[in-house]
Every structure is written in C-alpha cells, then in structure tokens.
Amino acid sequence: MASSLELVFRGLLALKWEEESFDLIASPKDLPKCSSARFCSRTHPTLIVENSCWAETYAARKYAENDPEAKNIVHYFLVSLNDLMHLLAESKLEARWVTSMTQ
Numbered sequence: 001m002a003s004s005l006e007l008v009f010r011g012l013l014a015l016k017w018e019e020e021s022f023d024l025i026a027s028p029k030d031l032p033k034c035s036s037a038r039f040c041s042r043t044h045p046t047l048i049v050e051n052s053c054w055a056e057t058y059a060a061r062k063y064a065e066n067d068p069e070a071k072n073i074v075h076y077f078l079v080s081l082n083d084l085m086h087l088l089a090e091s092k093l094e095a096r097w098v099t100s101m102t103q
Contacts, residue, residue: 003097007046011090012071013058020084027084028077046095049075051088058088 053074
C-alpha cells in the first residue's frame with residue numbers, strides 16, 4: 001500500500017504554473033531542503049510564501065484599504081521534480097494522506 005498527499009485548495013483566487021527549467025515566474029530564493037536524509041538534496045515540496053508581493057497586490061485590488069479579510073489571502077508554492085506552481089487562496093489548505101493499493 002502506498003500513500004499520497006492530497007491537497008485541497010478552497011477559495012482559490014489565482015494560479016501560476018511553469019516547468020521548473022524555465023524560471024520565468026519569480027520564485028522565493030533560498031528554498032528550504034527536506035529534513036529526511038533520503039531527500040536532503042531536494043527542495044521542500046510545499047511552502048507558504050510570507051510577505052508575498054503577489055498576494056499583497058491581489059488583496060489591495062480585491063479588498064478596501066485596511067479590510068481585515070485581505071490578510072486571509074495566502075500564497076502557496078508547490079515544487080515537484082519538473083514543475084513549479086504558485087497559488088493564491090483565501091481559505092486554509094486542507095491536507096491529508098490517502099492510502100491506495102498499488103500493483
């Protein structure tokens with residue numbers, strides 16, 4: 001039996017995707033590595049970008065100045081072996097491990 005991480009984004013506002021090799025979309029610098037010895041050379045695959053200019057700009061256009069709801073916009077950054085994905089969402093991310101039978 002294998003486990004897969006399932007991520008559910010509710011209140012999704014925007015998405016940017018590209019192949020990792022292009023590096024055309026600005027990504028955070030000095031990304032943290034996985035703590036496991038087996039994967040210590042790899043970037044941690046799920047991150048929240050703090051003080052994101054993209055999230056702040058989006059919030060400024062969606063909400064009135066000083067609206068506390070603007071602080072609910074979160075910039076998520078997902079990294080795989082081949083792809084980079086940036087997401088803006090208003091709700092907390094739901095995550096769970098899903099067990100499946102593999103052949």
